[in-house]
Amino acid sequence: MKEREAIRKKVWGDLRRVARPDSRFHWDFTAFIPDYEGSDLCAGKIRDMDSYRQARTIFVTPDNNLAVFRANCLADQKAMIVPTYGLGRGFWQITPADAPPGAEEYASTLDGLERFARPYPVESVPPGDRPTLIVTGASVINDEGVRISASPSYFDLEWLILQALGIVTADTPIIASVHDCQVVEWPCEPQPYDAVVDWIVTPSRVIQTGHRYPKPDDRSWEQLPWSVISEVPLLRNLYQQKSHRVSES
Amino acid sequence: MTDRKQVRQQVWDVLRGVAKPDSRFHFDFNEYIPDFEGSDAALARLTALDIYKQAKAIFITPDNGLEQLRAQAVRDGKVQIVTTYGIRRGTVEIRPEHVPAGQADYAATLDAMEKIGRYISLAELKERYKFDLLVTGASAVSRTGVRFGKGHGFFDLEWAMFYQIGVADSNTPVVAVVHDCQVLKNNLTPSAYDTICDIIITPTQVIHVEGAQKPTHGVLWDKLEPGMMENISSLRELKELQERGALNGGERR
Numbered sequence: 001m002k003e004r005e006a007i008r009k010k011v012w013g014d015l016r017r018v019a020r021p022d023s024r025f026h027w028d029f030t031a032f033i034p035d036y037e038g039s040d041l042c043a044g045k046i047r048d049m050d051s052y053r054q055a056r057t058i059f060v061t062p063d064n065n066l067a068v069f070r071a072n073c074l075a076d077q078k079a080m081i082v083p084t085y086g087l088g089r090g091f092w093q094i095t096p097a098d099a100p101p102g103a104e105e106y107a108s109t110l111d112g113l114e115r116f117a118r119p120y121p122v123e124s125v126p127p128g129d130r131p132t133l134i135v136t137g138a139s140v141i142n143d144e145g146v147r148i149s150a151s152p153s154y155f156d157l158e159w160l161i162l163q164a165l166g167i168v169t170a171d172t173p174i175i176a177s178v179h180d181c182q183v184v185e186w187p188c189e190p191q192p193y194d195a196v197v198d199w200i201v202t203p204s205r206v207i208q209t210g211h212r213y214p215k216p217d218d219r220s221w222e223q224l225p226w227s228v229i230s231e232v233p234l235l236r237n238l239y240q241q242k243s244h245r246v247s248e249s
Numbered sequence: 250m251t252d253r254k255q256v257r258q259q260v261w262d263v264l265r266g267v268a269k270p271d272s273r274f275h276f277d278f279n280e281y282i283p284d285f286e287g288s289d290a291a292l293a294r295l296t297a298l299d300i301y302k303q304a305k306a307i308f309i310t311p312d313n314g315l316e317q318l319r320a321q322a323v324r325d326g327k328v329q330i331v332t333t334y335g336i337r338r339g340t341v342e343i344r345p346e347h348v349p350a351g352q353a354d355y356a357a358t359l360d361a362m363e364k365i366g367r368y369i370s371l372a373e374l375k376e377r378y379k380f381d382l383l384v385t386g387a388s389a390v391s392r393t394g395v396r397f398g399k400g401h402g403f404f405d406l407e408w409a410m411f412y413q414i415g416v417a418d419s420n421t422p423v424v425a426v427v428h429d430c431q432v433l434k435n436n437l438t439p440s441a442y443d444t445i446c447d448i449i450i451t452p453t454q455v456i457h458v459e460g461a462q463k464p465t466h467g468v469l470w471d472k473l474e475p476g477m478m479e480n481i482s483s484l485r486e487l488k489e490l491q492e493r494g495a496l497n498g499g500e501r502r
Contacts (some may be wrong), residue, residue, distance in 0.1 A: 022273075023362075024274070024280075086273075111272045111361070114269075
């Protein structure tokens with residue numbers, strides 16, 4: 001754990017030189033994942049991937065480095081599911097029809113989502129509105145696709161919620177978009193609730209991780225600390241439904 | 250001070266019913282001053298006033314309730330000076346000619362203003378500007394013009410800095426834009442440290458405050474909250490200007 005923290009600190013030091021501050025959180029990387037020089041190149045590389053071309057709906061985290069990617073999605077006529085910051089108000093959905101032409105960049109920011117997106121009712125999603133691709137940022141990631149994140153991270157929680165509701169599955173590919181300085185060669189076992197990343201895209205390369213880790217499943221919930229579950233209303237409801245089911249069987 | 254905390258909390262409980270969430274802070278009013286239902290009506294009242302129509306350069310705080318004002322100011326050809334959130338990255342100048350056509354609403358958001366506008370130092374502000382109007386949000390404001398912010402005194406600090414560099418003076422009108430529920434029924438006695446608002450604008454009314462006083466002491470260095478000197482580069486710049494004697498001349502204070 002100590003080593004983990006040391007690695008994160010070291011990467012944040014390097015990242016600071018290429019990163020852009022958040023409009024509210026300034027340079028506090030514990031509060032947000034920053035945009036960085038070359039994030040547009042990452043977005044361009046994902047645009048060339050088959051999983052992107054074939055997707056109609058994409059799950060995208062609200063990380064600042066994915067703003068250009070989100071704008072691309074709208075321009076390319078893709079719908080998006082985006083969690084609200086810190087899952088504070090559940091999930092957004094936004095389709096190209098929600099943002100007028102020319103407003104793609106505006107709609108791609110968190111302030112823009114407030115204006116253009118609509119709540120995504122996770123409990124009643126028509127199968128056609130389910131995402132077939134997941135794109136996330138990361139603080140630090142190893143070359144096997146294990147995120148060296150706060151544990152559990154919001155992405156872990158988002159994935160677990162969507163998995164529990166059948167909106168994403170173990171087969172839904174996960175792409176992490178990061179700066180080269182955020183990729184480390186540091187072997188590390190994932191936590192039971194880590195959804196390990198299948199592809200890493202940086203401004204200079206695309207890595208297929210080829211990892212051997214199964215995606216989390218229903219048993220992973222048992223590993224989540226209650227302090228985390230109780231903080232996120234959606235998670236708490238789902239957890240209570242699950243434990244109810246378990247006690248009935 | 251505890252009184253003020255209590256009053257703020259009472260207002261926030263009501264405000265919650267008409268407030269709009271922030272993209273990061275949701276409904277945590279300790280962290281931001283929210284936009285609210287009817288802010289467009291308040292904006293219409295403000296833009297109908299001569300002090301707005303005649304203004305060329307306006308200082309506007311980065312409060313969410315003023316987002317539409319910032320967009321309107323771009324469309325009306327006004328130059329606006331906006332502080333970054335928490336003054337962490339100083340002050341931004343947004344000139345209408347820098348905003349691409351159709352992007353006024355976007356430029357008005359905190360996420361975009363630093364991309365479209367440009368940072369401006371106090372020294373450059375001092376050299377190039379005299380504000381015609383200052384507009385701020387508030388957590389609560391009394392009919393006597395005493396305002397509460399989030400509790401850090403950012404607006405009082407902004408006023409003090411602008412006063413010291415001479416871009417605002419005792420005659421520069423200060424307008425607070427708030428929801429009606431943020432206007433306090435009880436009148437608070439202003440202290441010498443309060444930047445008293447000249448005009449309070451809500452969706453339903455325009456309140457003129459008689460004889461609104463402004464502090465003329467500048468930044469009180471020994472009264473700053475811990476960390477402010479480290480976190481706010483504008484304060485360090487001001488101190489340097491002061492020590493160099495670069496603030497002398499003009500209106501003597």
